[in-house]
Structures are given as structure tokens and as C-alpha cells.
Amino acid sequence: MRVLVTGATGTVGRHVVDGLLRSGASVRALTRSPETAGLPGEVDVVRGDLTLPESVQPALADVDRLYLFPVPETAEAVMGLAAKAGVRRVVVLSSVSAEYAEGDLSGDQHRAVEAAVEASGIEWTHVRPGEFMAxxxxxxxxxxxxxxxxxxxxxxxxxAMVHEADIADVAVRALLEDGHAGAKYSLTGxxxxxxxxxxxxxxxxxxxxxxxxxxxxxxxxxxxxxxxxxxxxxxxxxxxxxxxVVGPTAEQVTGRxxxxxxxxxxxxxxxxx
The missing domain is CATH 3.90.25.10 (UDP-galactose 4-epimerase, domain 1)
Known part of the structure; x- marks a missing residue:
């Protein structure tokens, strides 16, 4: 199994990479600057930019699962490429704002990404954290x-701010375990x-x-x-x-x-x- 992590050098993405490695998964990381990524040596670090979907296509080769950082402008194109490449599961870093009323700036952007993922035909899970401690x-x-x-x-x-490592722990579980398809995990601290x-x-x-x-x-x-x-x-x-309001936390998915x-x-x- 190979997992492509987009946003791999980001606040949550680095923790996702580490969690996948601890679980024994093969990890490919997408970054605009591989030379300064500072990721572990066992990671296959490749150059790409989610704002330029054509640059992502090579990184999708032989990838089974995808952790998707939210870029609403290109989410539909990226998911089209993922479907063609044979990706079978995607976990989206979304936001609790996706639950807000239409017209909310953050909510509209994250809903657009979620909609593109859902329309792709690929099995999906949305991870919706609230305010980041980070x-x-x-x-x-x-x-x-x-x-x-x-x-x-x-x-x-x-x-009720949430630790970025808890967000990543939920994403890693959803990437590696069965039973999370179609879930929308809203998370607080x-x-x-x-x-x-x-x-x-x-x-x-x-x-x-x-x-x-x-x-x-x-x-x-x-x-x-x-x-x-x-x-x-x-x-x-x-x-x-x-x-x-203290709502669902990572414990309900991870048991910790x-x-x-x-x-x-x-x-x-x-x-x-």
C-alpha cells in the first residue's frame, strides 16, 4: 500500500507522514520544495503543487490512498487525476466550518473541496477540525x-481548540483502516x-x-x-x-x-x- 500525502510539510501533514511511517505504510510526500522539506529519509519526496494539477499527476502513480490538503480552486481536477490513477481511498483535511451556513468564507471553500471528492467516485472520509491550537x-x-x-x-x-497531532491521528486511522468510508469527523479539543x-x-x-x-x-x-x-x-x-462546545474528539476514533x-x-x- 502506498499513500500520497499532499501538504506534507504543513502543520498537520508532517504528523500524518510520521503516523503513517509508524504504521509501516509506504509514504510518498508531495511538496513544492523537496530540497527543503526536511522529511524522514524513508519518505519518497516528490515535487508538485496542488494549484497546478498537471504537476500532481506523476506523484499519483501506483498510489492506493490519498491524504488531500484542501485547495478548492483545483480540487475537482486533482480528484479527476486521482480517479484515473486508480486511487481507492481519500481522506480530506476539511474544517468544521463546512457545517456552517452557506456564505461563510471558510465553509464555502471547504465544502467545495468535499463536493469534488464526493463526486470523484472514490471512497472518502472528511476530517473536520475546529480551531487549531497551532x-x-x-x-x-x-x-x-x-x-x-x-x-x-x-x-x-x-x-475548544484541537491539537494538530490529534487531527493527524484521525486522518491516519481513516487512511489505513476500513470502516471510515463516508464519515465526517468533526473534532474539537x-x-x-x-x-x-x-x-x-x-x-x-x-x-x-x-x-x-x-x-x-x-x-x-x-x-x-x-x-x-x-x-x-x-x-x-x-x-x-x-x-x-466540547464536541467529538480524536479519542472516539483513535481510542486515545x-x-x-x-x-x-x-x-x-x-x-x-
Whole structure:
């Protein structure tokens, strides 16, 4: 069995590669820059770009299963190539936003990928995580490292963020095991925490003081756009969050407890300085 992992150097993709290797699968990884991928030596690293479907075609040769990173603009073309190549199973990195009402920016994009996969005739599973803990590497880590401070809006709003390794564990199970065809696995973390509580845990795990400074919506928008985030994505992220609900976690698929926020901070201690 050979599995093609797209987005193999990404936040979740690296964990998918590692999980497949631990299970003894033959792994081929698609990346735009094989020379800097930094993947394990036993991985067959090939050049390709999901935004250019023709570049993906060679990587699909002799592939039985596919882990698909979501690129809505080309998902239909990529899945057409996968079907012609004989791929029998695909697991999609989607998002819980695919469950949102039509007109939601993220939801519409992820639904488009899911629809293309479902129309391909290939057996499929959708993995739909909620908010990634890993988002904080971009939003918080530089400021914690430099100043010992987190600046963010909605300090009292709860979220049930999910560890990227839990997302990957579910994807690996769905790729390798039978019984997941047609499943739509929505995933949260195991606990609902406010940003203030997250910052407290962050400081406790790091063993130093980390302060929380509440920003207004307008201040946050200016900060994030200044960091290079697209304005439409910023506006989507700044939608006032609904009440957090701890929903299904990776444990229901993997049989192992979902990782906590404290575990995630410990895993990324070096990123916070």
C-alpha cells in the first residue's frame, strides 16, 4: 500500500507522514520544495503543487490512498487525476466550518473541496477540525518570545481548540483502516478554555510570567493585517465567537485521550522561547 500525502510539510501533514511511517505504510510526500522539506529519509519526496494539477499527476502513480490538503480552486481536477490513477481511498483535511451556513468564507471553500471528492467516485472520509491550537504559533508566539505578552480580542470567550497531532491521528486511522468510508469527523479539543485561561496555562508550562492584554476588534484587525493576513480572512476570524462546545474528539476514533492545551504548549515550548 502506498499513500500520497499532499501538504506534507504543513502543520498537520508532517504528523500524518510520521503516523503513517509508524504504521509501516509506504509514504510518498508531495511538496513544492523537496530540497527543503526536511522529511524522514524513508519518505519518497516528490515535487508538485496542488494549484497546478498537471504537476500532481506523476506523484499519483501506483498510489492506493490519498491524504488531500484542501485547495478548492483545483480540487475537482486533482480528484479527476486521482480517479484515473486508480486511487481507492481519500481522506480530506476539511474544517468544521463546512457545517456552517452557506456564505461563510471558510465553509464555502471547504465544502467545495468535499463536493469534488464526493463526486470523484472514490471512497472518502472528511476530517473536520475546529480551531487549531497551532494558530497560536503565528498569532501569539512572536510576542510571547519577545515581550512575554499575548494581545488578543475576546479574552473571556471560550474555545475548544484541537491539537494538530490529534487531527493527524484521525486522518491516519481513516487512511489505513476500513470502516471510515463516508464519515465526517468533526473534532474539537478536550476542554473549553478562555483566552485568559490559555495564557495562564501557557505561563505555567513555560515557567514564566505571560501577560494578557485585551485588544479591541479594530486594534486586532490592524495588527493581523500588519502581520500579512488577508483582510477577508481577518474579518472572518474576528466574527464574535459562539459559545464553545466540547464536541467529538480524536479519542472516539483513535481510542486515545485527546491532547490538552497544556500538552500542546509543552510540545511547542521552543517556539515560545
Amino acid at each position: 494558530n497560536l504559533l503565528f498569532l501569539w508566539a512572536p510576542f510571547v518570545k519577545a515581550e512575554g505578552v499575548v494581545r488578543a480580542p475576546y479574552g473571556d470567550a471560550e474555545s 478536550p476542554e473549553a478554555l478562555t483566552k485568559v485561561e490559555q495564557v495562564r496555562i501557557l505561563g505555567e508550562v513555560l515557567g514564566r510570567e505571560v501577560r494578557f492584554e485585551e485588544l479591541t476588534r479594530e486594534q486586532t484587525r490592524e495588527l493581523w493585517i500588519g502581520q500579512g493576513m488577508p483582510p477577508e480572512a481577518v474579518d472572518w476570524l474576528l466574527t464574535p465567537p459562539p459559545k464553545a 485521550p485527546a491532547r490538552t492545551f497544556a500538552q500542546w504548549v509543552a510540545d511547542h515550548r521552543a517556539d515560545f522561547g
